[in-house]
Amino acid sequence: MRYGTTDALDGVDLRLDRGEVLALLGPNGAGKTTTIEILEGFRHRSAGDVRVLGSDPEHGDEAWRARLGVVLQSWRDHGKWRVRELLDHLGRFYAPYGTPERPRPYDTDELIALVGLSGRAGSTVGTLSGGQRRRLDVAVGLVGRPELLFLDEPTVGFDPQGRQEFHELVHRLAAAEDTTILLTTHDLDEAEKLSDRIVILAGGRVVAEGSPAELARRVAGADEVRFSRDGESYVRSVPDGTEYVRGLFARHGAGIGELEVRRARLEDVYLALVRDFESGQRTAAPAELTATSQAAAVADAAAVADATEVAP
Ligand SMILES: Nc1ncnc2c1ncn2[C@@H]1O[C@H](COP(=O)(O)OP(=O)(O)OP(=O)(O)O)[C@@H](O)[C@H]1O
Numbered sequence: 001m002r003y004g005t006t007d008a009l010d011g012v013d014l015r016l017d018r019g020e021v022l023a024l025l026g027p028n029g030a031g032k033t034t035t036i037e038i039l040e041g042f043r044h045r046s047a048g049d050v051r052v053l054g055s056d057p058e059h060g061d062e063a064w065r066a067r068l069g070v071v072l073q074s075w076r077d078h079g080k081w082r083v084r085e086l087l088d089h090l091g092r093f094y095a096p097y098g099t100p101e102r103p104r105p106y107d108t109d110e111l112i113a114l115v116g117l118s119g120r121a122g123s124t125v126g127t128l129s130g131g132q133r134r135r136l137d138v139a140v141g142l143v144g145r146p147e148l149l150f151l152d153e154p155t156v157g158f159d160p161q162g163r164q165e166f167h168e169l170v171h172r173l174a175a176a177e178d179t180t181i182l183l184t185t186h187d188l189d190e191a192e193k194l195s196d197r198i199v200i201l202a203g204g205r206v207v208a209e210g211s212p213a214e215l216a217r218r219v220a221g222a223d224e225v226r227f228s229r230d231g232e233s234y235v236r237s238v239p240d241g242t243e244y245v246r247g248l249f250a251r252h253g254a255g256i257g258e259l260e261v262r263r264a265r266l267e268d269v270y271l272a273l274v275r276d277f278e279s280g281q282r283t284a285a286p287a288e289l290t291a292t293s294q295a296a297a298v299a300d301a302a303a304v305a306d307a308t309e310v311a312p
Pocket residue numbers: 003008026027028029030031032033034035309
């Protein structure tokens with residue numbers, strides 16, 4: 001994807017399997033939104049091959065579109081509609097595309113309950129709080145019971161309880177409804193909790209890819225062990241915390257106190273990778289992290305060259 005003379009995405013190659021939850025992470029301007037807008041068919045790519053649910057998004061018809069759910073970063077209109085009315089209305093567009101396995105649309109009240117808006121079903125959209133508005137955005141994305149759901153920073157403005165309920169919803173959608181989910185977030189804890197696989201973009205390129213655990217293992221001296229002995233405090237950075245602690249007790253037994261083991265978190269890997277990238281040390285994913293799974297392709301994006309934009 002090129003804007004003018006700037007490559008916003010270069011050589012991005014990704015694949016999602018049915019029922020998989022993939023999180024796209026990366027600093028501001030990394031190319032996350034551009035990637036998902038290309039996959040949604042909202043943006044003409046400059047070059048490269050893309051297949052989403054078997055079709056090129058630029059040529060996707062209504063029946064194809066009905067199988068997708070989209071939650072954009074922000075969406076402001078319909079202020080005078082009431083929550084139930086709006087979802088009822090939008091749901092009607094999906095009715096012709098229902099199948100026995102995937103009845104469309106969702107029952108409106110069931111959907112409202114699913115996103116935790118039952119108390120506001122009769123309220124006008126303009127009177128919702130920021131977090132409630134975001135829940136409605138998620139409901140709009142879900143109303144057609146999508147097979148593939150795009151979520152661009154879905155939990156911005158959610159309170160902790162809303163966030164947890166949303167995480168449960170995502171797990172339920174992926175497990176019970178086999179919904180494939182591609183999400184972007186700046187919340188690394190959220191990415192770690194929600195996703196089967198994480199792709200980290202920086203400067204329009206994939207700089208790392210793997211499960212949260214695989215990525216966490218990438219940090220050298222991954223575990224941090226803190227303890228005290230004879231009144232002195234120690235901090236050690238070691239590859240395997242369990243083995244180190246075993247040795248510690250074998251040598252010093254009851255002399256060890258205040259033990260704390262901290263495993264490497266996704267946040268450590270993420271910050272290290274982005275720092276490397278920004279200092280010019282890393283421009284592409286390490287080979288061992290780029291192997292992707294072989295199962296059915298849902299989305300495949302690649303890019304370089306010249307571009308025009310289409311309105312969503
Ligand atoms: N319509 C546009 N015209 C020109 N450049 C654009 C356009 N849209 C995005 N860009 C540029 O493309 C790059 C990627 O932007 P994108 O919005 O995809 O990043 P992002 O990873 O989603 O960022 P954020 O985390 O801030 O949402 C940025 O450098 C941005 O300035």
